[in-house]
Amino acid sequence: MPRFLKILARNLLKGPSTEAFPFKEAFTPPRYRGKVVMNPNLCVGCGICTHVCPGGAIMMKESEDQNGYYFMVWHNTCAFCGSCRHYCPVKAISLSQDWHNAHYQSEKYRMVEHHFVPYLHCSSCGAHIRRLPPALAARIYSHSSVDPATIIRLCPDCRQLATAKREGEVHESSPAPQQP
Amino acid sequence: MNTTQTCEQKSFTLPIGPVHVALEEPMYFRLELDGERVRHVDITSGHVHRGMEALAAKRNFFQNVVLTERVCSLCSNSHPLTYCMAVETLTGIKVPPRAQYLRVMAEEIKRIASNLFNVGIMAHVIGYKSLFMHVMEVRELMQDIKEYIFGNRMDLAANCIGGVKYDMDEELREYADKNLEQVAMHLREIIDIYRHDPMIRARTQGVGVLPVLEAERLGLVGPVARGSGIRLDVRRDAPYAAYADLDFQVITESGGDVHARAMVRLREAGEGIGIVRQILRKLPEGERSAPLQHVPAGEAVARSEAPRGELFYYLRSDGSDVPLRLKWRVPSYMNWEALPVMMKDCAVADVTLIVNSIDPCVSCTER
Amino acid sequence: MSQAPLPNSLKESLAGEIASVLPGEILWNEDAYGNPFGWLVLPVPSRLPEIMKILAGHKARLCTVSAYAEERDDPDKKRGIAYHFVLGRLLFTVTVRLYNPETPEELPVPSITPWFSNADWNEREFREMFDIKITGNPNPRRLFLDERLDAGIMNSLIPFSAMVNSAGSKDLWERLMAEKTGHLSHAGAEQPVSEPSFTPVARAERNEPGPKAREQKD
Numbered sequence: 001m002p003r004f005l006k007i008l009a010r011n012l013l014k015g016p017s018t019e020a021f022p023f024k025e026a027f028t029p030p031r032y033r034g035k036v037v038m039n040p041n042l043c044v045g046c047g048i049c050t051h052v053c054p055g056g057a058i059m060m061k062e063s064e065d066q067n068g069y070y071f072m073v074w075h076n077t078c079a080f081c082g083s084c085r086h087y088c089p090v091k092a093i094s095l096s097q098d099w100h101n102a103h104y105q106s107e108k109y110r111m112v113e114h115h116f117v118p119y120l121h122c123s124s125c126g127a128h129i130r131r132l133p134p135a136l137a138a139r140i141y142s143h144s145s146v147d148p149a150t151i152i153r154l155c156p157d158c159r160q161l162a163t164a165k166r167e168g169e170v171h172e173s174s175p176a177p178q179q180p
Numbered sequence: 181m182n183t184t185q186t187c188e189q190k191s192f193t194l195p196i197g198p199v200h201v202a203l204e205e206p207m208y209f210r211l212e213l214d215g216e217r218v219r220h221v222d223i224t225s226g227h228v229h230r231g232m233e234a235l236a237a238k239r240n241f242f243q244n245v246v247l248t249e250r251v252c253s254l255c256s257n258s259h260p261l262t263y264c265m266a267v268e269t270l271t272g273i274k275v276p277p278r279a280q281y282l283r284v285m286a287e288e289i290k291r292i293a294s295n296l297f298n299v300g301i302m303a304h305v306i307g308y309k310s311l312f313m314h315v316m317e318v319r320e321l322m323q324d325i326k327e328y329i330f331g332n333r334m335d336l337a338a339n340c341i342g343g344v345k346y347d348m349d350e351e352l353r354e355y356a357d358k359n360l361e362q363v364a365m366h367l368r369e370i371i372d373i374y375r376h377d378p379m380i381r382a383r384t385q386g387v388g389v390l391p392v393l394e395a396e397r398l399g400l401v402g403p404v405a406r407g408s409g410i411r412l413d414v415r416r417d418a419p420y421a422a423y424a425d426l427d428f429q430v431i432t433e434s435g436g437d438v439h440a441r442a443m444v445r446l447r448e449a450g451e452g453i454g455i456v457r458q459i460l461r462k463l464p465e466g467e468r469s470a471p472l473q474h475v476p477a478g479e480a481v482a483r484s485e486a487p488r489g490e491l492f493y494y495l496r497s498d499g500s501d502v503p504l505r506l507k508w509r510v511p512s513y514m515n516w517e518a519l520p521v522m523m524k525d526c527a528v529a530d531v532t533l534i535v536n537s538i539d540p541c542v543s544c545t546e547r
Numbered sequence: 548m549s550q551a552p553l554p555n556s557l558k559e560s561l562a563g564e565i566a567s568v569l570p571g572e573i574l575w576n577e578d579a580y581g582n583p584f585g586w587l588v589l590p591v592p593s594r595l596p597e598i599m600k601i602l603a604g605h606k607a608r609l610c611t612v613s614a615y616a617e618e619r620d621d622p623d624k625k626r627g628i629a630y631h632f633v634l635g636r637l638l639f640t641v642t643v644r645l646y647n648p649e650t651p652e653e654l655p656v657p658s659i660t661p662w663f664s665n666a667d668w669n670e671r672e673f674r675e676m677f678d679i680k681i682t683g684n685p686n687p688r689r690l691f692l693d694e695r696l697d698a699g700i701m702n703s704l705i706p707f708s709a710m711v712n713s714a715g716s717k718d719l720w721e722r723l724m725a726e727k728t729g730h731l732s733h734a735g736a737e738q739p740v741s742e743p744s745f746t747p748v749a750r751a752e753r754n755e756p757g758p759k760a761r762e763q764k765d
Contacts, residue, residue, distance in 0.1 A: 003373050007314055017317055031352075033331035054239065054246035059720045074723055081246040081337045086345045095331070109726040226691030237619070269578040399608045399665035418582040418636045481584060481631060481638055483610070494613045494629060504619055509611035514665050546691055 033080045034098040036073045040115040042092035045069055045130045049084035049093060058084060066128065068118035075101060075111040090136055122155035124162075129155045190215045196531060198227050205542035207516075209531070216527050221520040229546040236506040241267060241475055244506060245340060252510070252544040253334045254294045257286050258486035259508065260339040265420060266495040267341050270480035276467040279343035280422040285459045286330070286338035286346075287421070287484075288452040292363065293322035294487035295403075295445035295452075298539040299374065302442055305533050306383050311373065318366040321359045328355050343469025353460050364453050371446050374439075384439035388522035388534035391436060398518055402489015402511045403448065404538050406432045407441035414485040421484075428455050438530075438537040445539070475501070488512055488539050510544035557637060558585070561605065568597045585639040592628075592643045592656045603662040607632040607639065612669035614677045623699075628656060628673065645679065655680035674698065 019026050028034075050058045057077035062069045084093045103111060119128040132140075137148040144151065145166045151159055191214050198208035206227035212220035232251060236244050248259040261283055268275060275283075300315035323333045329352050330336040338344050374380055390400075395408045405412050413430040415423045431447045433440035477499035483492045489511030496505040515538040522534050562573050565587065574586040589595060610631040617625040625646050632639045645653050658681055659666045671690040673679050678699030681687075692700070 003369070003377065004311060004314075007369060007373075008310060011314065011317075017320070029328040029331070031329065031331045032327065033337065051240070052242035054243040059723075061720070070724070072720070072723060072727070074719070079246055079250070079335075080332065081249070081335070082331070082345055083242060083246060083337075083340070086340060087242075109722050112723055112727060114723075114727045226689070226693070229691045265578070274579055396608075397664055399610075399663070418580075418638070420578070420580050420582065424580070479586075479629075479640075481640060482578070483633075483638065490610070490633075492610050492631065494611075494631065496615055498619065502619075504617075505613065505615040507611070507613040507615070513611070513668065517665065517668065 028097045028099065030097070032097045032099065033082055033095045035075055035096050035101070036078055036080075036084065036113055037094050037096045038071055038073070038113055038115055039092050039094075040071065040117045041131075042090045042133050043071060043115075043117050044090055044092075044132060044136065045117060046089060048087045048089065052083045052087050054081060054083065055079050063116065066119075068116055071113075071115045071117060073113040075113070076108055090133055120153065122158055123153040124158040125155060127155040127157075191219075194528065198224070205540070207535075207540065207542050209519075209535075211523075211528070211531065213528060216529075218523050218526050218528065218531065221523050223516055223519065225516070225542070225546060227546075228543050230543075232547040233505075233507055237503060240501045241341060241503065244503065246337070248506075248508070249335050249337065249339075251508070251547060252541050254297065254541065255290065255486040255488060255491070255510070255544065256334060257290045257336050257338055258484055258491050261287060261421075262482050262484045262486075262491050262493045262508070263495075263506070264339050264341050265482035265484065266480045266493045267475060269482060270478055270495060270497060271341075271473050271475050273342045273470045273473060275343055275421075275470055277422070277464045278466040279468050279470075281459050281463050282344045282346065282348065282468070283339060283421045284423060284426065285348075285456055285463075286336050286344070288455045288459075289322060289325055289329075290336065291487045292449045292452040292456075293319055293326070294539075295449045296322065296367075298536070299370075299442050299445050301536055302384070302438070302533070303380070305536050306380065308379060315370060318363060318370065321363050321366075325356055325359050328352065340469055342472060343467070345468075347468055348460075348463060356456065357460055360453055360456060364450070367446070367450055367453070371443075371450070374442060374446055381439065383530075383533065384437065384442065384537075385435065386437055387530050388438045388526060388537055389436050390518055390522050394521045395436075395518070398521070399514050400489075400518055401514065402485070402487075403441055403444040404489065404511075404515050404518060406430070407444045408436035409434045412490070414483050414490050418483065420482075422459075426455050426458050438533055441537045441539075475499070486511060488515070488541060488544075508547070510541060512538070512541040512545045515540065516545065557605070557634060558583070561585070561601070561634075561639070564601045564604075565598060568601070569594060583637050585637060587639070587641050589641060589643045591647065592645060592654050595630075595641075595643060595657055595659060596661075598641055599659050599662040602632055602634075602639070602641075605634055607634045609659075609663035609665055609669075610638070612666065612673065614673035614679060616677075626653065626677065626679065628679070630659070653680065655682050657681075658683035658685070660685055 045060065047060050050060055055077040057074050057079070059072045060069055080095065082095055085095055101111070117131065120131055121127070122129050132152045134148060134152060137152045141148050141151050144163055146162050150162065154162060191212070194211045194213050196209040196211060198206035208224040208227070210222040210224070211218050232247065236247055239247055244263060245260045248263045249256045251259045296315055296319040300312050300319060303309075303315060304312040326336060327333050329348070330338060330346055336346075338346050390404065390408045392408050392410060395405050395410055400410075401412055409432050411430055411432055414420070415428070416430050428451045431444050431451060433443050475497050477497055479494070479496045481492065481494050483490055485491070491511060492509045494505070494507040495503055498504045518538060519535065522537070523531060526534060558575065565573065569589070571588070575583065576586075577583045587598070589598065610633045613629045613631070615627055615629065616623070617627065627642055627644045630641045630643070632641070643656065645656065647654060656679060658670055660670070660683070667684065667686050668690060670681050670684050671686065671688065674681050674684075674687070675689055675692045675698045692698070
């Protein structure tokens with residue numbers, strides 16, 4: 001017992017250990033796994049996040065006019081496991097420090113992260129294409145002879161054509177750079 | 181053993197549970213009493229059977245990493261780890277060294293917190309509330325580490341197939357080091373109190389004794405077996421992840437009683453701190469996960485040492501991206517059968533104390 | 548129990564003893580850390596006691612028992628049981644097939660509790676979850692499932708989330724889209740999609756109405 005009295009006295013001097021929340025902001029560590037956030041400027045629409053999501057909390061669906069796709073996370077089925085963030089090849093998904101999830105039942109369908117990601121139009125043939133972020137294009141096409149800035153505006157078919165054309169020109173040793 | 185008929189005055193049946201016997205999980209005990217002594221124990225389980233193994237056969241390999249982490253809260257990290265090990269063995273994925281060390285770190289952080297929790301609850305059951313609160317506050321330092329490094333107080337989301345999802349940097353290393361030093365200091369004091377305090381010793385020594393032969397007959401594992409002097413520890417017997425490179429002791433006690441099991445858990449928390457500190461010092465550089473591969477048809481098994489003992493996973497795949505069968509067996513599964521042995525002729529007042537001493541996990545047992 | 552024999556000598560003596568009662572190959576493999584695994588398949592469950600005698604002689608510890616079905620779509624056919632044993636570092640699995648081309652009926656399994664008393668819970672579990680017949684179990688009571696439920700009932704159940712049309716269902720996403728974009732996303736759905744409702748299985752069988760409270764949920 002005397003052993004513990006020493007600890008008891010020390011704890012008494014230390015004062016309360018509990019946080020004053022909600023009267024004071026609670027400490028949230030920087031790596032806290034809170035609500036999922038998506039950056040539509042980086043998304044390539046590969047859909048790996050919907051495949052790995054354990055609760056089926058992520059939906060990707062093409063819009064009726066076929067001009068782009070919707071991306072939606074319902075926070076109420078999200079398990080905050082961070083699998084979508086881990087497997088996202090372009091780091092478009094991150095987990096915020098926001099853990100404020102309490103809401104009225106009537107607001108449950110508004111607990112979403114929602115984006116519309118529009119398709120681009122191929123600068124050569126006009127077909128719909130998914131966005132390819134410049135950084136990813138530079139990585140994938142690092143060995144290509146065509147400028148990545150050109151490639152991201154082309155559909156896969158026109159990309160092949162442009163590369164073939166450019167390769168042909170290189171073989172004919174014509175040094176003129178191709179600009180669109 | 182039917183004493184009810186012979187002396188009505190002294191013999192009766194006492195139901196305990198199913199709600200909140202020691203921890204907040206349901207298990208129903210039907211005790212046949214002779215005065216204050218327990219003569220027979222009957223256990224009824226199944227209150228939280230959730231059909232998780234059936235669910236696992238409807239989820240793909242990625243989703244099951246997270247599903248298995250939700251089997252249990254206290255050993256939540258051991259489940260996805262062992263599941264991933266089974267998938268990796270079947271697929272032939274080699275996990276990079278940095279990931280091996282990070283996996284062990286997550287395991288040991290969970291073990292320290294889990295053991296402190298159980299030992300704290302023991303003080304609570306005894307009625308030593310101030311000690312209970314102190315141990316829980318020390319455990320809070322571990323919770324802070326989990327929240328700071330992994331982003332959540334219980335579900336670390338550390339593992340993925342082929343490696344880990346989290347990483348360490350200098351700032352996290354310093355934070356963990358600082359908190360662990362605190363925990364180590366407190367743990368020394370706590371071990372001293374649990375070992376010598378006359379109140380704790382009076383309530384726990386010689387209570388709920390589990391003889392070695394009974395432990396072997398029932399196939400017991402983990403701190404329950406080690407409290408009876410059986411040196412069983414998967415980390416040492418069949419090393420996995422980075423355990424073969426790390427220095428630690430397999431803790432055993434000889435008493436076989438409630439006190440011995442608590443001492444095993446406390447001393448193992450100390451070993452856990454030692455392991456995490458070694459990892460913080462010599463964490464190798466490199467990749468955090470291996471590239472993904474197709475999971476072929478076939479079967480594989482894996483086992484690890486969860487805070488409560490040996491955790492086992494069996495995986496059967498038909499070559500699709502959803503397992504055909506995923507089965508797991510938690511250490512608590514066998515430990516329940518040890519309770520009738522431990523409770524034989526014990527006092528009614530010791531029943532909850534003995535139940536707590538196997539560190540039971542009902543949601544793990546029933547899945 | 549503390550010091551396991553060397554895996555190689557153990558492997559040889561195990562294989563030798565098993566070969567003396569049963570022709571057939573034991574498959575050996577190991578994981579990335581060098582932990583050895585042994586796999587033995589028995590043609591009929593009646594051979595189980597002979598193998599159990601050998602394993603008990605080696606002081607093996609029964610790790611657990613896994614019942615399984617070989618075909619995803621037909622959980623009642625082509626079933627088997629895998630018995631997992633620990634011998635020091637070695638994890639040894641004995642698999643028994645319960646089906647046989649000659650007999651249409653599934654073969655019963657003899658209890659292994661005479662050699663491994665912790666098999667009791669495992670046997671009771673696969674008996675009630677898979678409705679596998681077992682002979683000689685000393686404690687044939689229910690383990691998890693209530694007595695009033697049929698054995699093997701879990702095979703016919705569907706996940707609760709699917710039943711109540713929640714997580715990840717089409718209906719849910721349409722509601723979420725409607726909330727976000729102000730209209731329902733597919734044509735022909737002028738009325739708002741109804742709140743997911745269901746009647747518990749048992750009540751539906753008894754033709755009883757569901758509780759009123761369901762209708763005014765929210």
